[in-house]
Amino acid sequence: GNSVTQMEGPVTLSEEAFLTINCTYTATGYPSLFWYVQYPGEGLQLLLKATKADDKGSNKGFEATYRKETTSFHLEKGSVQVSDSAVYFCALLPGQAGTALIFGKGTTLSVSS
Amino acid sequence: GAVVSQHPSWVICKSGTSVKIECRSLDFQATTMFWYRQFPKQSLMLMATSNEGSKATYEQGVEKDKFLINHASLTLSTLTVTSAHPEDSSFYICSALPGQGGIYEQYFGPGTRLTVT
Numbered sequence: 043g044n045s046v047t048q049m050e051g052p053v054t055l056s057e058e059a060f061l062t063i064n065c066t067y068t069a070t071g072y073p074s075l076f077w078y079v080q081y082p083g084e085g086l087q088l089l090l091k092a093t094k095a096d097d098k099g100s101n102k103g104f105e106a107t108y109r110k111e112t113t114s115f116h117l118e119k120g121s122v123q124v125s126d127s128a129v130y131f132c133a134l135l136p137g138q139a140g141t142a143l144i145f146g147k148g149t150t151l152s153v154s155s
Numbered sequence: 156g157a158v159v160s161q162h163p164s165w166v167i168c169k170s171g172t173s174v175k176i177e178c179r180s181l182d183f184q185a186t187t188m189f190w191y192r193q194f195p196k197q198s199l200m201l202m203a204t205s206n207e208g209s210k211a212t213y214e215q216g217v218e219k220d221k222f223l224i225n226h227a228s229l230t231l232s233t234l235t236v237t238s239a240h241p242e243d244s245s246f247y248i249c250s251a252l253p254g255q256g257g258i259y260e261q262y263f264g265p266g267t268r269l270t271v272t
Contacts, residue, residue, distance in 0.1 A: 046198075078263075083265075084265055085159070085248070085263040085264050085265035085266060086248070086250075086263040087263075088261075131198075131199070141204075142189045142191075142201045142204060142250075143189075143199075143201075143250075143261060144201075145191075145198045145199045146198060147196070147197055147198040148196075148197075148198060
């Protein structure tokens with residue numbers, strides 16, 4: 043079946059530190075991969091996506107590369123800011139159109155100044 | 156951008172009563188909406204897929220008679236928790252898939268926190 047595994051949080055960093063949040067997946071077929079972010083009190087927002095192997099998604103300084111050989115989609119940012127504090131969800135969309143996303147458990151990131 | 160609203164944002168109800176949660180796509184038509192449930196510090200678990208004008212498709216283990224889903228229009232889906240019990244307390248999140256968009260364009264509501272006392 044399809045599943046997503048994320049590193050356990052919380053992750054606590056100082057401003058300008060390097061961020062990595064690991065995400066691995068299990069899937070049949072050719073899924074698309076996503077990172078969503080949920081700021082306190084808000085809904086989920088799409089952060090970035092990759093639809094095929096070796097694609098790199100990027101947005102707001104975050105990036106993640108779709109690695110089929112390691113079934114991974116790790117999220118990275120070179121220099122985090124306090125405003126990046128949020129919960130980050132890795133998600134997988136199976137190959138069929140109109141299907142629901144499958145989420146990892148979420149990783150809470152807390153950045154202090 | 157595409158906006159999805161949920162109402163109410165939080166609700167407290169007594170055990171045995173029913174609660175209705177609305178999910179609206181404000182500036183687009185959604186042929187498909189999804190309902191998720193999120194427990195504290197846990198992932199979003201898909202409850203059901205709602206298609207406009209047809210019956211919802213429920214995930215295994217989700218009680219159809221307890222969680223009634225209606226998708227009567229292209230902009231509104233409702234989730235009714237019937238005869239609520241404390242174990243139904245959770246964070247309920249909907250998402251909407253635009254009819255004309257690609258498979259990636261899924262927009263989420265802000266969620267509804269339900270507490271059953």
